[in-house]
Amino acid sequence: MTDSAEAVRTQRLFKRFGQQVAVGGVDLVVPRGSFAGLVGPNGAGKTTTLSMVTGLLRPDDGAIHIDGLDVWRDPVAVKARIGVLPEGLRLFERLSGRELLSYNGQLRGIPKTEVERRTEELLRVMDLADSADKLVVDYSTGMRKKIGLAAALLHNPRVLFLDEPFEGVDPVSANTLTEVLRRYTASGATVVFSSHVMDLVERLCDWVSVMSRGQIVAQGPLDQVRAGRSLNEAFLGLVGARGEGHGQDGGEGLSWLGATSA
Amino acid sequence: MAGRDLGVNGQGTGPGTDGPLPGDTGGFGGDGRGVGLPGASAPAGNGSPAGGAVRVSPLIFVRLKLRLIAGNLRGNGVRLAGFIFTVIAAIAVATFGFLGLSALRFAPDDVAVDVGVVLFTIFLVSWAVGPLLVFGLDDTLDPSRLALFPLRTGQLAAGMFATSITGVWPIATLILMSGAIAGLAGGIGGVLLGVVAVLLQFALCIVTSRLITTALSGVMRTRRGRDVLAISVIFFVLAGQLPNLLLNGGFSADPGRMLHAIASVLRWTPPGMAAHAIADGGLVAVAELVVLAALVLVIGRLWIAALRKALVTTDASTEGASVRNSRGVLARFLPDGQLAAVATKELKYARRDPRGRVVWFTSVAVTGVMAFSLSRGEGAGGIGLVVGPACLGAVMIALQSANSFGIDGRSLWMNSVVYGTGRAWRTDLAGRHLAVATIATPLLGLLAVLAALLAGNPLWAVPGALTAWGVLGVGLGVGAMTSVLVPYSVPERLNAFTGAVPGQGGIAFVASFGAMIGGGLLALPVTVPILLGVTWVSALAVPYGLLVSWAGRRMAGDIGFRRYPELVGAVSQGS
Numbered sequence: 001m002t003d004s005a006e007a008v009r010t011q012r013l014f015k016r017f018g019q020q021v022a023v024g025g026v027d028l029v030v031p032r033g034s035f036a037g038l039v040g041p042n043g044a045g046k047t048t049t050l051s052m053v054t055g056l057l058r059p060d061d062g063a064i065h066i067d068g069l070d071v072w073r074d075p076v077a078v079k080a081r082i083g084v085l086p087e088g089l090r091l092f093e094r095l096s097g098r099e100l101l102s103y104n105g106q107l108r109g110i111p112k113t114e115v116e117r118r119t120e121e122l123l124r125v126m127d128l129a130d131s132a133d134k135l136v137v138d139y140s141t142g143m144r145k146k147i148g149l150a151a152a153l154l155h156n157p158r159v160l161f162l163d164e165p166f167e168g169v170d171p172v173s174a175n176t177l178t179e180v181l182r183r184y185t186a187s188g189a190t191v192v193f194s195s196h197v198m199d200l201v202e203r204l205c206d207w208v209s210v211m212s213r214g215q216i217v218a219q220g221p222l223d224q225v226r227a228g229r230s231l232n233e234a235f236l237g238l239v240g241a242r243g244e245g246h247g248q249d250g251g252e253g254l255s256w257l258g259a260t261s262a
Numbered sequence: 263m264a265g266r267d268l269g270v271n272g273q274g275t276g277p278g279t280d281g282p283l284p285g286d287t288g289g290f291g292g293d294g295r296g297v298g299l300p301g302a303s304a305p306a307g308n309g310s311p312a313g314g315a316v317r318v319s320p321l322i323f324v325r326l327k328l329r330l331i332a333g334n335l336r337g338n339g340v341r342l343a344g345f346i347f348t349v350i351a352a353i354a355v356a357t358f359g360f361l362g363l364s365a366l367r368f369a370p371d372d373v374a375v376d377v378g379v380v381l382f383t384i385f386l387v388s389w390a391v392g393p394l395l396v397f398g399l400d401d402t403l404d405p406s407r408l409a410l411f412p413l414r415t416g417q418l419a420a421g422m423f424a425t426s427i428t429g430v431w432p433i434a435t436l437i438l439m440s441g442a443i444a445g446l447a448g449g450i451g452g453v454l455l456g457v458v459a460v461l462l463q464f465a466l467c468i469v470t471s472r473l474i475t476t477a478l479s480g481v482m483r484t485r486r487g488r489d490v491l492a493i494s495v496i497f498f499v500l501a502g503q504l505p506n507l508l509l510n511g512g513f514s515a516d517p518g519r520m521l522h523a524i525a526s527v528l529r530w531t532p533p534g535m536a537a538h539a540i541a542d543g544g545l546v547a548v549a550e551l552v553v554l555a556a557l558v559l560v561i562g563r564l565w566i567a568a569l570r571k572a573l574v575t576t577d578a579s580t581e582g583a584s585v586r587n588s589r590g591v592l593a594r595f596l597p598d599g600q601l602a603a604v605a606t607k608e609l610k611y612a613r614r615d616p617r618g619r620v621v622w623f624t625s626v627a628v629t630g631v632m633a634f635s636l637s638r639g640e641g642a643g644g645i646g647l648v649v650g651p652a653c654l655g656a657v658m659i660a661l662q663s664a665n666s667f668g669i670d671g672r673s674l675w676m677n678s679v680v681y682g683t684g685r686a687w688r689t690d691l692a693g694r695h696l697a698v699a700t701i702a703t704p705l706l707g708l709l710a711v712l713a714a715l716l717a718g719n720p721l722w723a724v725p726g727a728l729t730a731w732g733v734l735g736v737g738l739g740v741g742a743m744t745s746v747l748v749p750y751s752v753p754e755r756l757n758a759f760t761g762a763v764p765g766q767g768g769i770a771f772v773a774s775f776g777a778m779i780g781g782g783l784l785a786l787p788v789t790v791p792i793l794l795g796v797t798w799v800s801a802l803a804v805p806y807g808l809l810v811s812w813a814g815r816r817m818a819g820d821i822g823f824r825r826y827p828e829l830v831g832a833v834s835q836g837s
Contacts, residue, residue, distance in 0.1 A: 018337045056675055058827040076682030084679045090672035090834070094614040095607065106603035107680050135614070151676070 004068030007032040007159045007190035008053060013062035015048055022048040024214035025062070030192050030207060032067075035185045037201035038194040039231075040211030041239055046194040047087050049211070050163050053192075054084045066159055080108070083157035087164055089144040093137035097128055097147045100136055104151045115154070122150040127176055142173035149177060153184070160184065162193035166200060178204060198232040212239040318413055323421035327428045340748070344768020349430055351771075356434035363441025373518070375541045376525035378446050382463060382533035385439060389467035390474055419566045426468050436464050442540055452543030455551060462554045463536040469558055473565040532557050596696075600686065604677075604693025605700070612701060617669055617752060621662045622701065629655035629709060645725065646793050647717035652710040652730035653789060657781060659702045660737020664777035665770070665833075666694045666745040668752040672834040678826045687826070688819025691745070695738045695811060706730040725800035729792055732800075733785045735807020739814025740780040746822040748773040751835040766835060784810055 008030040015023040023045040030036045040046050051057035053064050055071050055078065064071040071078045092100055098119060105115030123129045126146040131139065136147060145165055152160060160181075166174050181204070185191050195201050201208060208225045210218040217238045218225050226234040335342050363381070366374040408418060426432065443456035528534040532554055539547035539554075596602035612618040632654055667674050681687055710726035750766040750773060788806055791799040822829060 054679060056678065056827060056830060079680055079682045082679070084675070086675055088672070090675060092607065092670070092673045092676065094611050099607075099610070103603050103607055104676065104680075106598065107600050107677065109599055112598045 004065070005032055006030065006065075007034070007067060008036075008192060009065045010049070010053065011063045013049065013052060013064065014060045015045075015052060015057070016060055021214050023052070023059075026211070026214070026216055028053070028209055028216060029219060030190060030209070032190055033185065033188045034190055034207040035181070035205050036190070036192045036207040036209065037205035038192060038209050038211060039196070039198065039201055039235060040194075041196075043213075044211040044239075045214040046211055047163055050161055050192070050194060051086070054082060054086070054161050055079065056084070056086065080155070081158045083152035083155065083160040085145070085148045085152045085160075085162045085165055089141065089148065091136050091144060091148060091151075094135055096133045096135055097139070097143075097150075098123065098132040100147060101151055101154055104154050108155045110155060118154055122153065125176075125180060126150050127173075141168040142170045145169050146173055146176065149180065153180070157189070159190045159192065162191065164195060165193050166195060166197060198230075198235055202226070202231040210235060210238050318411075318417050318421065320420045320424035323425045324428045327425040331429075340769060341766060344766065344770075344772060346768075347772065348768045352430040352434040356437040359434075359438030360441035360444075363438065363446075364444035366442070366445030371541070373521070374446055375538060376521050378442050378537035378541065379525045379529050379534040380521065382439070382442070382537040383528045383531055385435065385463070386467055386470065386531075386533040389435070389471040415566050415570045419562070419569055422472065422569070423468065423562075426472055427464075432464075432468065435467065436460070439463060442537060446537065446541040447543060448541065449543055452540060452547075455543055455547045456540040458551055459536045459539045459547070459554070462551060462558060463533055465558045466532060466536075466554065466561070469561045469565055473561055473568060476565060476568040600689050601693045601696065604690050605696040608694050608697030609700065611669060612697065615669060625655070625658040625662065626705065629658050645717075645719075645722050645795070645797065648710060648713040648719075648722040648726035649729050649789065649792055651713045652706060652726040653733045653785070655706055655709045656702070656730040656733040657737055657778065659698065659705070660734050660741055660781060661774060661777055663694065663698055663738050663741035664744045664773050665748075665750060665752070666691060666741060667749055667829065667833050668745075670833065671751055674830050674833055678830050681823065681826070684820035684823035686819075687746075687822040688815050691742050691815045691818055691822070695742070695815070698738065699734070702734055703731060706734065725792060725797050728800040729788060729803045732788050732803025732805075732807035733781070735804070735809075735811040736785045737777065737781040739807075739811035740784060741777050742811070742814040742818035743780070743821075744773045744777045746818045746825070746829060748776065749829050749832040751833050 006029055008028060010026055010028045013023055013026040013028070015021075026045070026049055028038075028049060038046050038050070048057065052059045053066070053071065055075060058072075066078050067081060069078050069081070092103065095103060101119040101122060102112075102115050105118065106112070110118075120129075123132045126149070128143060128146055128150070131143060136144065139147065145168075149162070149165065152162070165177060169177065181191055181193075202222065206222055208218070208220070208222050208231070209216055210225065218234075222231070225231070229237075331345075335345055363378070366377055369377065408421075413421070427436075439460045440457075443453055443460060447453045447456040525534070529538055535550040536554055539550040542550070596605065612622055629651065632651055670677070677690060681690065707723075707727045707730075710730055711720070711723045714720050714723035714726055748769055750769045788799055788803040792803075
């Protein structure tokens, strides 16, 4: 059951919103113990995919397995095993950071003393100890991401899903986040995170899945996907962007734009 | 919502326009005339509105509003149903209101005018207060979303005014009020002045309502401000109950005289003058309308000032104070775990979230006023004087739970990534109910005692409290079902006082009314015998209430688990 070598595997995952196909048959694979990056332009379907994988959004079709367990058929086992930080900063804003963590722990049935111990440690590591008793509503973006990550880690999940964890985070907080995540994957746990920032993905990840228009266009170990180029170049090539910025339209259109026009 | 949608046209684009228009303070050149004009430092591009305001017709805002309404409804059956429901309700209100006001023609002249005066005042007050309290009446555009467009505040105000009158309820109000022309006007002069009077009254309603929401929207951007504002909403609720109290106190004496006494005061208020002007139709009417028009302009100016301020005021409340890290009373008695977690979190939210405070204060205030006014009424008497208000209080409190997950809103994912069974959702609901009951049980007991003392028989407090607790249980059970079947989002920002985000007002209405009707019907087995005098039935009320709430949670837990992605989606709309 759980001897699957893959932490995450989806098969023909499909989701449409009205006329728009957001995710059109995605076969996402993430080997166990990897630090995986899910990259793609805006609207590629990253968030939709992660929402479906974490059981927050019902897929129209396809199957999702985490550690070999079906997300929609075996929710109890799957939910105990995953940690989630969704897009946006949707947290219980009227709880303090400390209360938010203990709420999460209690909700998951972890004994109170253990919750308190883990909470204090997480707050310290995340550099949030001074703000632990402030309401989350008064937190900055970086602090929210950190408290969100702490909440996702509290029950020691096997697989962690993070949607844009570094968006709007200052360099100091980002450093803290990466340190924690590195240590976490070193122990054999799996991290899947989505990002636009290629440098970051290149620096952190050993596994990359590239999405474009609701499809996986490339997937595999980092070196295989970038194939000797920088990840950014490989990515632009894969998603079919006109890399140079002056393609067919670039020179002709927008002629009015800029200080020297007219 | 791009610039294209707004149809922003640069002045000086067309060949016929050259140079800045008089009164245009922006100062920019038209084509090829940039050099030499005062203030024309911006490059005179190909008609780009480089430094000044642009001309935007209010019609564009109307189109935008219509597009937003349509967009909200697209591909969502429940919302569409809610919207259709709203439209039907509005048509009914407009039709019956129009006919009712027209029927004033058959009343004696002085009575007709008095009724018109009172009604017009009520319309204005409802418009002023309504959008703050009632579900989704006010879904005008958020001005801050338009802040970056090069619009002068006046244009923005005209546009916002146009969007404000684009809607089901404004149109219904206008139709309704034109009934007064048919009902009150005498002669052609009266009709002509009547049309003006109704339009001015309508404009007054809209502008006042806008002024209040805009002025408050600035305050609501700071967290502290929102928290303080919670209290002023209670004031509005109480003020809304004031006429009710007065009428209840006085109607028994002589309705006609009472009406005249009220109308003779209200007649000098702006809406009173509007109503009076329709009936008068002479020179006095003209003078009144001039005053009214001036008032509309003044309030309009104030609104523009408020709008201008709201656009540049940012959230200033990032400095937060620490909260006490207490575990709370409830946590000490409950076994550690999910139930305790949810219940204590809910209690914290009732205290810390302004929305939580608003609903609690509203329930208490409305119930208190009702109990007071009921007790002053004559006739009926008996145990109903105690059971009535106590049950009403129970219903008001239980209605909060008709959308249990609404206040969690976008945060609800945090629970849903944990819950893997229907049982977990049931426990979650139980935690919420426990939190409500923790506050409500003593409150309802107190209410029953007060009502019993007012009614003159302290012993009635016992059946009163028991029945109220039972009704609360019934209400919670039904509320659990509506919470999972017709969930809706409660907006967090700006319109913190409307019940639902734009487009979900109808659903909110259905949820509240479904809970009220369902709860009312299910409560009949205990309330009817007690009101008929079979007092011992009240002993069964609490077990019955517990049973219904348990059954409600049981069913709702399973339904909630089956459709939790949809549930989380429904409460995560908007803001």
